[in-house]
Amino acid sequence: MRQLSGFAVTILAAVISLAACSGGEQSAPASLTPVPTATVYVRPTLPPVATLDATTAAALPTATPTVTLLDPLIDIEMPPPLDVSLPDGWGAAYRTLVSNEIADVGVLPFALYGGPVSGGDARIVVLWNFASVASGTSQTTSLYTDGLRLLRQHIVEPQCNISTAEERNYTVAGQPASGTVFSAVDCPEGLSDTRGWFAGISVSGVNFLFYVYTEPMTAIPGPAEGELQAILDSVVFHVEEGTTAVTVPTATP
Known part of the structure; x- marks a missing residue:
C-alpha cells in the first residue's frame, strides 16, 4: 500500500498473492506583603565575568547528540474489534505502528x-484506537480532521x-460517518497514482478510520x-458499551 507498503503489503501479498503497491501551567506568584526596612540596603558588587576566548572555548566539553531510531512497525497482530465480509480473492493483515500521536x-x-475490484486492485486500511483532535468550534471530536492528519502521516507518501476536498457524509x-475524497499523484517512482475516500466513525468511544x-x-x-x-456496509462492530480505550498487548520476547 502507500506509506504502510514497506510493512504490511508484503504480508498481505503473501496471503492474497497480490503485487505490493504501493509545558505545564505556571501557578500565579504569591502576593507580597510590605515589610518595614530597618537598615539601608547596599547592592553587592558582582565579580568580573571572564571573557570567553578561542582557547577557553576549545577546552569546553561538547555534547554528543543521541539519536534513537524506532521501528515504525511492531510485530503484534491485533485485529480490530469488528467483522467484515470480504469478496473472493481478498485477504487481510494486522499489525501495529509506532505513531507520533497528538500528545x-x-x-x-x-x-x-x-x-481485486472492477478496473484494478483496491485496499481498505482501518486505523483505530487513536487520539482525536477536537474541532476548532467545539469540544467534540473531528474525525474528518483526524482523517486528513493520518492520511498524510501514514497512508500516502508526503512526496x-x-x-x-471538503467534509462529506458516508x-x-x-x-453515519464523516470523511472526504482524496487522490495522490506524482508519487515516488514505483508507486502508482491512487484515488479513494476515507470515512471516520466513533463506536462506544473508540475511533475508527477507513x-x-x-x-x-x-x-x-x-x-x-x-x-x-458494499464491504464497508458489511462491517459489524464488536466494541463493548462504555469502552474508552483498547489495551494493546505487549510482544513476548
Whole structure:
C-alpha cells in the first residue's frame, strides 16, 4: 500500500498473492506583603565575568547528540474489534505502528484488507484506537480532521501531490460517518497514482478510520465504488458499551 507498503503489503501479498503497491501551567506568584526596612540596603558588587576566548572555548566539553531510531512497525497482530465480509480473492493483515500521536509517541493498530475490484486492485486500511483532535468550534471530536492528519502521516507518501476536498457524509456498518475524497499523484517512482475516500466513525468511544483506495486511480469513479461500499456496509462492530480505550498487548520476547 502507500506509506504502510514497506510493512504490511508484503504480508498481505503473501496471503492474497497480490503485487505490493504501493509545558505545564505556571501557578500565579504569591502576593507580597510590605515589610518595614530597618537598615539601608547596599547592592553587592558582582565579580568580573571572564571573557570567553578561542582557547577557553576549545577546552569546553561538547555534547554528543543521541539519536534513537524506532521501528515504525511492531510485530503484534491485533485485529480490530469488528467483522467484515470480504469478496473472493481478498485477504487481510494486522499489525501495529509506532505513531507520533497528538500528545506523545504512541502505538496505533491497523488492519489492511486488499483484493481485486472492477478496473484494478483496491485496499481498505482501518486505523483505530487513536487520539482525536477536537474541532476548532467545539469540544467534540473531528474525525474528518483526524482523517486528513493520518492520511498524510501514514497512508500516502508526503512526496506525493495529495488532494482532498471538503467534509462529506458516508456510511460504515450502516451508520453515519464523516470523511472526504482524496487522490495522490506524482508519487515516488514505483508507486502508482491512487484515488479513494476515507470515512471516520466513533463506536462506544473508540475511533475508527477507513481509508479506501484503488490502483490504478482510473477504477474510481466506476463500479469499484459500489463494490467497496458494499464491504464497508458489511462491517459489524464488536466494541463493548462504555469502552474508552483498547489495551494493546505487549510482544513476548
